Amino acid sequence: MICRILLLISLTSCVCGTFVVNVTQTSYQAEENDNITLEWMFTTKPDSSSTSLYIFCELLIDVKSLILYHLHEGVESPESQDRQFAGRVQCDKDALREGRIRLHVSRLRTNDSGLYLCEVKTDYGGSSGKCHINVTAAVDQPKTQKPTVRPQPESGGRISLYVGLTAAAVLAVCAGLYSAYRLCSKRHHRENVVVYENICPAE
Ligand SMILES: *[C@@H]1O[C@H](CO)[C@@H](O)[C@H](O)[C@H]1NC(C)=O
Numbered sequence: 557m558i559c560r561i562l563l564l565i566s567l568t569s570c571v572c573g574t575f576v577v578n579v580t581q582t583s584y585q586a587e588e589n590d591n592i593t594l595e596w597m598f599t600t601k602p603d604s605s606s607t608s609l610y611i612f613c614e615l616l617i618d619v620k621s622l623i624l625y626h627l628h629e630g631v632e633s634p635e636s637q638d639r640q641f642a643g644r645v646q647c648d649k650d651a652l653r654e655g656r657i658r659l660h661v662s663r664l665r666t667n668d669s670g671l672y673l674c675e676v677k678t679d680y681g682g683s684s685g686k687c688h689i690n691v692t693a694a695v696d697q698p699k700t701q702k703p704t705v706r707p708q709p710e711s712g713g714r715i716s717l718y719v720g721l722t723a724a725a726v727l728a729v730c731a732g733l734y735s736a737y738r739l740c741s742k743r744h745h746r747e748n749v750v751v752y753e754n755i756c757p758a759e
């Protein structure tokens with residue numbers, strides 16, 4: 557019910573065409589340590605004063621929200637920015653005059669991922685727009701993980717090598733024993749023959 561009311565309100569505001577906030581891109585895909593430029597566009601009015609401009613951009617995660625950028629009466633308010641984004645966000649002032657909120661976010665972190673909402677309020681109207689950022693871990697991270705994976709087939713190879721060596725040693729011992737046995741039995745046989753031969757003449 558609440559959703560329907562909200563939808564109705566947003567629809568009527570769209571129909572009136574008073575004020576809109578659009579996103580240039582609804583979803584951004586980035587890697588850790590990358591720099592990104594987020595962009596929102598809002599309706600401008602030539603005779604409007606910059607001091608009547610309010611911008612509030614935040615990252616929404618689960619139940620909490622982290623402030624990415626805050627412009628109060630046309631003045632940046634970095635003290636209200638969340639520590640996670642400290643020194644990493646820059647707003648393009650020239651673009652702002654043209655109705656474009658261009659936020660350069662540098663050295664992205666994986667926990668920067670999420671839904672970003674920007675609310676714009678002016679003396680001629682207000683609205684909001686949202687986009688999504690997905691920051692994946694840097695590529696060299698799986699590389700460092702690989703050596704921890706590799707030893708398994710290596711140890712497996714080592715085990716089969718040990719098994720092979722053991723088998724070869726057992727075979728060698730067996731072969732030695734067998735030849736020794738044959739040698740012994742031959743000599744024994746010969747001894748028997750000798751004994752037999754010795755016996756035979758006596759017969
Ligand atoms: C990202 O931005 C920072 C500072 O804003 C800069 O020093 C760095 O060179 C940039 N990196 C890339 C890959 O553009």
Ligand SMILES: *[C@@H]1O[C@H](CO)[C@@H](O)[C@H](O)[C@H]1NC(C)=O
Nearest residue numbers: 585586669688689690691692
């Ligand atoms: C983020 O990007 C990764 C890699 O492209 C993908 O597997 C994952 O599903 C994405 N997550 C979201 C929430 O879009």
